[in-house]
Amino acid sequence: MNRERVLEAILVIVGLLFTATLYPLLGMHLDETLQMMLSLYVTLGIFLLLASRNPSAHRSLIAFAAWSSFAHGGVMAVQSLHHVDERVHLLSGTIALVIIGIALIGLAPAKARVAGA
Numbered sequence: 806m807n808r809e810r811v812l813e814a815i816l817v818i819v820g821l822l823f824t825a826t827l828y829p830l831l832g833m834h835l836d837e838t839l840q841m842m843l844s845l846y847v848t849l850g851i852f853l854l855l856a857s858r859n860p861s862a863h864r865s866l867i868a869f870a871a872w873s874s875f876a877h878g879g880v881m882a883v884q885s886l887h888h889v890d891e892r893v894h895l896l897s898g899t900i901a902l903v904i905i906g907i908a909l910i911g912l913a914p915a916k917a918r919v920a921g922a
Contacts, residue, residue, distance in 0.1 A: 812914065
């Protein structure tokens with residue numbers, strides 16, 4: 806399996822995971838901050854699914870998904886230091902987001918070369 810096919814599969818998997826956050830968003834009474842975050846993940850998930858059709862045309866979206874995963878994971882890691890009762894959930898989420906970020910950065914399509922450059 807070549808690199809682009811693996812990236813397409815990762816984009817579909819991550820896209821579905823992020824889009825699946827629609828379920829708790831609609832079905833549960835969540836605080837406003839969590840609702841806002843989940844709405845962004847649902848939107849990002851839909852766009853990752855669209856990007857899976859042609860990853861090289863969506864390099865900036867893939868980079869945003871990767872780096873925002875690192876940022877969110879970093880915030881969760883810091884929060885785990887302050888909220889001992891939530892540490893297991895925060896650390897497992899941190900690990901998942903870092904893995905997503907590494908996979909997306911590691912498999913990101915190369916920048917297109919300009920002819921004659």
